[in-house]
Amino acid sequence: MLRIEIDGEPPTIDHFAPGLLANYGHFTAMQVRDRRAKGLDLHLRRLDQANRELYGKELPGDHVRALISQALGDDVRDATVRVIVFGVDEPSVMVVVRTPYGSPATPQRLMSVDYTRPLPHVKHIGGFGQIHHGKLAERAGYDGALLTDDGVVVESAIANIAFLDDAGDVVWPQADWLHGITMQLLERGLPTRREVVRLTDLGRYRGAFVTNSIGVAAVSRIDDVEFTVDGPALARVQAIYDAIPADPFD
Known part of the structure; x- marks a missing residue:
């Protein structure tokens, strides 16, 4: 399973390549179970604080929550979700939905x-x-x-x-x-x-x-x-x- 959206839209080369090639930005990663995530408030705070530091502007938590919910769609309840904010001057928000992961079985x-x-x-x-x-x-x-x-x-x-x-x-x-x-x-x-x-x-x-x-x-x-x-x-x-x-x- 792999699903990617950038600013709530399907990714395009024009939108995807310039920002990521600059290799500048921040992200958070979380495990989603039954469309819920532990410490969601902390993830949203992390994104907002990093955005203020790297780009000088806030990243509202309600906006990020809506982007994640949309990327999950109506069919995905369990997933690994990564929210990546990238770009040099004007940041974009990419949500990546992948197969869920669990902790390693061995020490x-x-x-x-x-x-x-x-x-x-x-x-x-x-x-x-x-x-x-x-x-x-x-x-x-x-x-x-x-x-x-x-x-x-x-x-x-x-x-x-x-x-x-x-x-x-x-x-x-x-x-x-x-x-x-x-x-x-x-x-x-x-x-x-x-x-x-x-x-x-x-x-x-x-x-x-x-x-x-x-x-x-x-x-x-x-x-x-x-x-x-x-x-x-x-x-x-x-x-x-x-x-x-x-x-x-x-």
């Missing part, structure tokens, strides 16, 4: 790389560095890349990462990362704290997990550090995430 293995995203607080398009390091990690036998800054853990290439201390409490790295929607949702219902996490200190944590638009996934390895998957602790995190109500588009 993730991450390879650390010394790389951080430019303008990290914005979920912007043009993630060449993330994709490149992710592919290098996969070629080395890992599932993805863990971005670090001079040995300080930041985020994974496509997700936030959290660690479990000896008491089972959740620790997010203190760094310049993207404040992910799933991370924000979990912070609402799960006691957490932030602290600087260094690669040299990974052994003092009992576990780790990553969060992004497809949910929560355990981490079993970072470089040569192995983590035992803490089933009860991760089940508690998953239960809190599952209990978060989803918001309708209509």
